[in-house]
Amino acid sequence: MEHREYLVRLGEKAKAAAQVLAQANTESKNTALLRLAAALRREGTRILNNNAEDVAEARARGLSGAFLKRLELDEKKINGMAQGLEEVAALPDPVGEIVSGWRRPNGLEIKQVRVPFGVIAVIYESRPNVTSDVAGLALKAGNAVILRGGSEALRTNRTLVELFTEALVAAGLPAAAVQLVTDPERRLVEELLQLRDYLDLVIPRGGAGLIQMVVEKARVPVIETGVGNCHVYVDEGADLEKAKKIVINAKVSNPAVCNAAETLLVHQAVAEQFLPDILAELHQLGVEIRGCEKTRALAPGSLAEAIRPATTEDWATEYLDLILAVRVVPDIAAAVDHINRYGTRHSEAIVTESYPRARYFTEAVDAAVVYVNASTRFTDGYEFGFGAEVGISTQKLHARGPMGLKELTTTKYIVLGTGQVR
Amino acid sequence: MEHREYLVRLGEKAKAAAQVLAQANTESKNTALLRLAAALRREGTRILNNNAEDVAEARARGLSGAFLKRLELDEKKINGMAQGLEEVAALPDPVGEIVSGWRRPNGLEIKQVRVPFGVIAVIYESRPNVTSDVAGLALKAGNAVILRGGSEALRTNRTLVELFTEALVAAGLPAAAVQLVTDPERRLVEELLQLRDYLDLVIPRGGAGLIQMVVEKARVPVIETGVGNCHVYVDEGADLEKAKKIVINAKVSNPAVCNAAETLLVHQAVAEQFLPDILAELHQLGVEIRGCEKTRALAPGSLAEAIRPATTEDWATEYLDLILAVRVVPDIAAAVDHINRYGTRHSEAIVTESYPRARYFTEAVDAAVVYVNASTRFTDGYEFGFGAEVGISTQKLHARGPMGLKELTTTKYIVLGTGQVR
Numbered sequence: 001m002e003h004r005e006y007l008v009r010l011g012e013k014a015k016a017a018a019q020v021l022a023q024a025n026t027e028s029k030n031t032a033l034l035r036l037a038a039a040l041r042r043e044g045t046r047i048l049n050n051n052a053e054d055v056a057e058a059r060a061r062g063l064s065g066a067f068l069k070r071l072e073l074d075e076k077k078i079n080g081m082a083q084g085l086e087e088v089a090a091l092p093d094p095v096g097e098i099v100s101g102w103r104r105p106n107g108l109e110i111k112q113v114r115v116p117f118g119v120i121a122v123i124y125e126s127r128p129n130v131t132s133d134v135a136g137l138a139l140k141a142g143n144a145v146i147l148r149g150g151s152e153a154l155r156t157n158r159t160l161v162e163l164f165t166e167a168l169v170a171a172g173l174p175a176a177a178v179q180l181v182t183d184p185e186r187r188l189v190e191e192l193l194q195l196r197d198y199l200d201l202v203i204p205r206g207g208a209g210l211i212q213m214v215v216e217k218a219r220v221p222v223i224e225t226g227v228g229n230c231h232v233y234v235d236e237g238a239d240l241e242k243a244k245k246i247v248i249n250a251k252v253s254n255p256a257v258c259n260a261a262e263t264l265l266v267h268q269a270v271a272e273q274f275l276p277d278i279l280a281e282l283h284q285l286g287v288e289i290r291g292c293e294k295t296r297a298l299a300p301g302s303l304a305e306a307i308r309p310a311t312t313e314d315w316a317t318e319y320l321d322l323i324l325a326v327r328v329v330p331d332i333a334a335a336v337d338h339i340n341r342y343g344t345r346h347s348e349a350i351v352t353e354s355y356p357r358a359r360y361f362t363e364a365v366d367a368a369v370v371y372v373n374a375s376t377r378f379t380d381g382y383e384f385g386f387g388a389e390v391g392i393s394t395q396k397l398h399a400r401g402p403m404g405l406k407e408l409t410t411t412k413y414i415v416l417g418t419g420q421v422r
Numbered sequence: 423m424e425h426r427e428y429l430v431r432l433g434e435k436a437k438a439a440a441q442v443l444a445q446a447n448t449e450s451k452n453t454a455l456l457r458l459a460a461a462l463r464r465e466g467t468r469i470l471n472n473n474a475e476d477v478a479e480a481r482a483r484g485l486s487g488a489f490l491k492r493l494e495l496d497e498k499k500i501n502g503m504a505q506g507l508e509e510v511a512a513l514p515d516p517v518g519e520i521v522s523g524w525r526r527p528n529g530l531e532i533k534q535v536r537v538p539f540g541v542i543a544v545i546y547e548s549r550p551n552v553t554s555d556v557a558g559l560a561l562k563a564g565n566a567v568i569l570r571g572g573s574e575a576l577r578t579n580r581t582l583v584e585l586f587t588e589a590l591v592a593a594g595l596p597a598a599a600v601q602l603v604t605d606p607e608r609r610l611v612e613e614l615l616q617l618r619d620y621l622d623l624v625i626p627r628g629g630a631g632l633i634q635m636v637v638e639k640a641r642v643p644v645i646e647t648g649v650g651n652c653h654v655y656v657d658e659g660a661d662l663e664k665a666k667k668i669v670i671n672a673k674v675s676n677p678a679v680c681n682a683a684e685t686l687l688v689h690q691a692v693a694e695q696f697l698p699d700i701l702a703e704l705h706q707l708g709v710e711i712r713g714c715e716k717t718r719a720l721a722p723g724s725l726a727e728a729i730r731p732a733t734t735e736d737w738a739t740e741y742l743d744l745i746l747a748v749r750v751v752p753d754i755a756a757a758v759d760h761i762n763r764y765g766t767r768h769s770e771a772i773v774t775e776s777y778p779r780a781r782y783f784t785e786a787v788d789a790a791v792v793y794v795n796a797s798t799r800f801t802d803g804y805e806f807g808f809g810a811e812v813g814i815s816t817q818k819l820h821a822r823g824p825m826g827l828k829e830l831t832t833t834k835y836i837v838l839g840t841g842q843v844r
Contacts, residue, residue, distance in 0.1 A: 422799040
């Protein structure tokens with residue numbers, strides 16, 4: 001009950017702030033963003049000191065290396081956060097765009113206008129740069145945010161939000177435009193997800209467990225982000241040099257992220273020529289292979305023994321690690337079936353020189369982003385040119401793929417009449 | 423468990439149908455729609471006979487007059503359904519529209535293309551015309567639908583879906599594009615809302631109870647429709663003749679629907695001139711008034727006694743009946759505060775001759791549709807020119823206001839490269 005009251009207070013303040021922000025001019029929003037960017041650069045030492053305390057505590061609690069790496073800031077990361085805010089300030093303001101408009105036979109003028117959502121809650125895990133990315137985008141789109149970062153990053157996030165508050169106030173905007181849930185109690189998140197009177201949207205950003213929990217518990221509209229069981233399909237007659245570069249990039253360049261490839265599908269007509277080479281190279285790069293029978297038969301020499309037979313579970317797994325499942329398929333239709341069956345509708349790529357098959361693949365594969373002759377790793381707000389990103393939506397409602405400013409807005413119809421009745 | 427298997431079978435068939443529909447050409451979809459329209463006109467007697475059985479049973483079970491009226495079809499209603507389908511056939515196909523597109527510095531071509539959702543479940547109540555409206559729109563947008571109408575309308579809906587199936591097959595489209603849940607068991611709806619592997623979207627269309635239940639139970643993305651606590655605000659200096667016409671239309675023309683007005687707000691400067699007249703007229707039209715103190719003081723003679731004092735509950739109630747709450751406000755800011763506090767973000771109207779106040783109202787009121795000098799009753803897919811409608815979305819995610827074809831689609835990014843890696 002006490003928790004609910006705490007959250008309701010945050011919610012009320014956010015709602016009041018959102019009403020002011022909805023009508024704030026672009027200049028004040030940009031001023032706040034640029035002031036925060038400057039503050040991040042100026043207060044780097046203070047941020048790093050607080051972050052070091054968070055990291056020390058997490059280490060003492062025995063948290064893993066990968067976790068600590070995500071939690072830990074350095075000058076370069078802080079610089080990246082500042083730069084992201086500057087890029088967001090430079091983007092056009094999405095609020096007020098007339099999305100569509102027409103006049104009805106009875107003389108009513110209908111305009112569909114882009115407006116902020118209102119209050120957005122974002123629930124995320126250990127990476128503190130999400131704090132500035134998400135709050136920056138939300139502010140530019142005219143929204144108030146309630147942030148709930150990982151409790152391990154509390155000191156860092158608190159410092160960042162303090163700096164944000166100062167920047168907001170200096171720009172003449174309400175301090176409550178960006179608020180942090182500082183109570184570390186886990187049950188609080190569940191309570192937060194029930195606040196239908198105060199929240200217009202909840203975005204979970206993190207692992208499958210977090211997203212699952214939010215989908216289960218939320219009574220507020222949710223945009224799911226993230227899980228990516230992505231495929232690269234190498235077609236009959238593909239340019240195998242391109243294919244090799246793309247497969248290696250998609251698997252190896254950053255295996256821990258959602259847009260990395262998890263399964264390689266190879267048309268049987270090029271399997272004999274393509275697989276021995278790519279399997280050897282991947283192996284050398286430290287990638288563990290799980291292969292279908294044909295894949296294992298084509299592996300060169302001793303490598304064949306290192307390849308475990310792939311199971312149905314392998315096809316369905318997002319490894320987020322240096323592991324790749326490999327399957328030889330009889331034709332492109334089998335590749336598309338495999339992807340639509342086991343994929344998570346995130347990012348899927350075909351390597352092909354065939355126009356009709358490129359067209360078939362892009363139409364038949366059901367995913368947020370479908371690539372022809374490019375790595376799945378480009379599914380990313382920065383790579384799409386959005387300045388920053390809130391996450392990758394893998395659902396079909398409202399936003400699909402990388403989410404930037406526009407995805408943090410909704411629309412409103414304004415209808416101008418001269419006394420019309422029905 | 424048995425129910426789950428039944429639903430999974432429907433889900434599998436719908437998913438397979440959706441894959442075909444996503445690539446169906448516009449002509450086959452239009453052929454199916456026009457064939458169904460013709461069948462509705464041809465088979466009118468058969469539909470009416472089955473509907474008469476549904477109505478007789480509902481009457482025997484003691485269901486109310488308003489309920490029976492919604493359930494009962496007549497030739498005019500069937501004609502309206504056929505005409506709706508013809509209008510949807512005449513609308514442009516939303517699938518394939520390039521919503522946006524650009525080229526990145528690295529040469530990647532990014533296109534955002536409109537595509538169908540996939541499988542949509544619609545849960546609705548007694549009105550059988552929803553069956554053809556919703557299935558028609560869903561088909562044109564390339565989706566498979568699973569329909570769950572009120573169990574009282576089962577014979578009618580079954581007949582309509584049989585005709586739809588024949589039209590689909592004759593047009594060379596999969597029969598499972600439109601499926602009806604015929605098992606009347608109530609628990610089935612809850613099971614349906616869990617089918618994350620098969621459903622891309624659920625739309626509840628009906629009363630507040632149904633929508634609340636769906637929001638509570640659904641693990642599938644939901645678009646909420648419906649609840650409308652709508653206001654008309656009569657501003658200082660308004661054209662009081664216009665105001666009178668609009669208030670009466672918004673309250674009286676169809677009080678049972680979500681876009682009817684439930685509260686009248688009047689600026690104190692015009693209250694004395696406007697209220698005695700409008701209150702008398704509304705009373706004569708059979709409207710019960712619940713008023714604030716000032717309203718009651720301004721009511722002419724004996725009417726004052728008939729006006730009950732309005733409570734906070736009145737401000738928050740969607741009467742859906744010939745009842746109107748009336749409040750005198752000191753200024754436009756108080757009117758906006760009242761609306762943003764008690765409204766359900768559906769449809770809100772100002773009657774004014776002032777440009778700055780029209781602008782302020784349309785910006786400050788948070789609702790799906792904001793009107794200047796027109797009745798709230800225009801919030802409707804037909805009135806907006808959408809041919810038919812799936813419902814009025816009162817949420818901010820994905821769709822807001824009347825939902826037509828576009829709102830039944832999502833987008834997909836197609837990225838064309840020449841071997842790019844990151």
